[in-house]
Amino acid sequence: MPKNGSVLVIGAGIAGMKAGLMLAGASKKVHLVEKLPIIGGKVIKNEESFPNMECSTCMVAPVQQEVLQNSNIETYTYSNVESISGSKGCYEVVIRRKARYISLVNCIGCGMCFDPCPVSIKNFWEENLMDMKAVYVPTAGSLPNVPVIDSTHCLYLNGTKECNLCVEACVFDAIDLNDKDEVITVQVEAILIATGADIFDLSALPELGHGKLSAVYSPLEFERLFAANGPTLGELTLRGTDVSPKRIAIVHCAGRKDVGYCSTVCCMYSFKFVRFLHHKLPEAEIFNIYLDVCVPGKSYQEFFTSLGEKSTKMLFTPSIEEVKVTEGDSALKVSYPDAAGETGELDVDMVILSAAMVPESDLNDLAGIAGIELDSHGFIKRSENGTGSLETTKEGIFVAGSAQGPMDIQKSVIQAESAAGQIMKIMSNSAGEQNNESALGS
Numbered sequence: 396m397p398k399n400g401s402v403l404v405i406g407a408g409i410a411g412m413k414a415g416l417m418l419a420g421a422s423k424k425v426h427l428v429e430k431l432p433i434i435g436g437k438v439i440k441n442e443e444s445f446p447n448m449e450c451s452t453c454m455v456a457p458v459q460q461e462v463l464q465n466s467n468i469e470t471y472t473y474s475n476v477e478s479i480s481g482s483k484g485c486y487e488v489v490i491r492r493k494a495r496y497i498s499l500v501n502c503i504g505c506g507m508c509f510d511p512c513p514v515s516i517k518n519f520w521e522e523n524l525m526d527m528k529a530v531y532v533p534t535a536g537s538l539p540n541v542p543v544i545d546s547t548h549c550l551y552l553n554g555t556k557e558c559n560l561c562v563e564a565c566v567f568d569a570i571d572l573n574d575k576d577e578v579i580t581v582q583v584e585a586i587l588i589a590t591g592a593d594i595f596d597l598s599a600l601p602e603l604g605h606g607k608l609s610a611v612y613s614p615l616e617f618e619r620l621f622a623a624n625g626p627t628l629g630e631l632t633l634r635g636t637d638v639s640p641k642r643i644a645i646v647h648c649a650g651r652k653d654v655g656y657c658s659t660v661c662c663m664y665s666f667k668f669v670r671f672l673h674h675k676l677p678e679a680e681i682f683n684i685y686l687d688v689c690v691p692g693k694s695y696q697e698f699f700t701s702l703g704e705k706s707t708k709m710l711f712t713p714s715i716e717e718v719k720v721t722e723g724d725s726a727l728k729v730s731y732p733d734a735a736g737e738t739g740e741l742d743v744d745m746v747i748l749s750a751a752m753v754p755e756s757d758l759n760d761l762a763g764i765a766g767i768e769l770d771s772h773g774f775i776k777r778s779e780n781g782t783g784s785l786e787t788t789k790e791g792i793f794v795a796g797s798a799q800g801p802m803d804i805q806k807s808v809i810q811a812e813s814a815a816g817q818i819m820k821i822m823s824n825s826a827g828e829q830n831n832e833s834a835l836g837s
């Protein structure tokens with residue numbers, strides 16, 4: 396295959412978008428594949444991001460816009476990579492663009508099709524804290540701001556009923572219930588995987604009550620509860636009520652023992668939650684039950700210190716895996732082995748579990764498709780030999796961001812831009828080789 400200057404980037408979170416923009420800025424053609432209907436990744440779930448407490452949407456929206464408007468980037472939302480064949484310098488990639496049923500060209504994002512839809516389902520993106528229709532955008536401010544129809548629940552598409560209420564409501568003729576998946580084949584010289592990470596499945600820790608006790612929250616649920624564009628428009632009220640919590644426990648390291656590593660970002664997001672809570676509910680009492688305080692580097696230590704003793708009580712436990720959350724007399728009871736070897740007990744009305752970060756659930760499948768190895772924890776393995784290379788175990792396939800292990804935004808972006816630089820280097824080397832070959836051949 397002649398060198399075509401193209402790169403595949405899988406995952407349009409902050410790492411994938413930043414790498415894509417850098418490659419596009421160097422005149423590479425970027426095929427950016429995102430499995431969700433929107434781009435932005437996990438960062439757009441946060442109201443604010445540590446350590447500078449910047450508004451996350453304000454930080455990411457310009458990047459999303461730039462990606463969508465860049466003529467060197469072809470963005471495939473609601474799409475998956477089905478196969479990858481070939482080797483370094485000449486990969487052939489098959490992408491399946493799932494039927495969206497709504498035209499990315501004709502739709503203006505007015506939302507007039509939502510109300511008439513008779514189907515309500517849980518909104519997965521909002522951590523099931525609110526409902527959405529079968530025709531939906533995952534969240535307010537979605538980019539692209541074009542809905543998608545959930546084919547499993549849509550009455551017309553699942554064959555339950557001849558419904559076309561959304562079609563009738565759309566004056567822009569943007570909805571086509573006969574839309575079909577599209578299969579696209581592209582040739583690329585290199586591949587970057589930036590598919591991010593997920594949080595530990597808290598249902599595997601029944602002693603912590605998540606999923607059973609309504610006032611126990613996962614960290615992503617709490618992020619959405621706090622978000623101004625989230626299910627409660629930023630009102631901090633307990634699930635299913637209009638009551639704000641008065642005593643809140645943040646339990647660190649949920650799942651740490653099971654995964655066998657410290658996820659490095661969870662202490663910091665826990666302390667971010669302290670800052671949020673203290674700011675919004677200054678009268679509330681906040682407790683952190685912790686084993687270690689992981690605040691590496693200058694800015695993280697400073698962030699932690701700046702919280703001060705007034706905003707939270709730090710309660711050390713030598714055995715975080717023995718923490719239990721049960722139904723208490725009024726609300727919830729948290730029990731934990733304390734520093735003196737006794738059982739500490741707290742009555743609270745809200746618990747936030749700072750879950751470990753784990754590989755995305757479908758990373759194993761993607762690794763199989765790409766022919767790359769995962770490390771012993773299930774994240775993408777680097778071939779690294781101490782050189783800082785972000786190449787995976789397969790030549791020409793690179794990794795960046797939290798697909799490689801738990802990581803904050805700053806490190807994800809640094810890795811993304813470094814990976815883009817490494818990709819450009821191998822592309823210019825191979826272009827040089829090709830020129831030499833043609834010069835010799837002529």
Ligand SMILES: Cc1cc2nc3c(=O)[nH]c(=O)nc-3n(C[C@H](O)[C@H](O)[C@H](O)COP(=O)(O)OP(=O)(O)OC[C@H]3O[C@@H](n4cnc5c(N)ncnc54)[C@H](O)[C@@H]3O)c2cc1C
Pocket residue numbers: 405406407408409410411428429430431434435436437438441443444445446474475476589590591592594614615618660664667755757761795796797798802803804805807
């Ligand atoms: C609760 C919580 C709060 C946090 N708060 C902060 C904070 O305040 N500050 C901070 O610095 N860090 C924070 N972090 C960490 C931050 O979320 C990560 O650093 C950041 O999301 C990493 O970006 P990424 O692009 O690597 O991955 P992601 O943001 O996870 O993006 C990956 C993208 O890839 C897509 N994708 C996944 N699999 C596939 C596939 N097979 N095919 C196509 N697309 C795929 C996903 O849908 C997603 O859009 C927080 C993390 C959590 C869990």
Ligand code: SF4
Pocket residue numbers: 497501502503504505506507508509541542564565566567568569570
């Ligand atoms: S599909 Fe039509 S009605 Fe729905 S948001 Fe787009 S333009 Fe508006």
Ligand code: SF4
Pocket residue numbers: 511512513514529530544548549550551552558559560561562
């Ligand atoms: S066709 Fe489907 S998405 Fe449209 S209104 Fe009916 S059920 Fe909802």
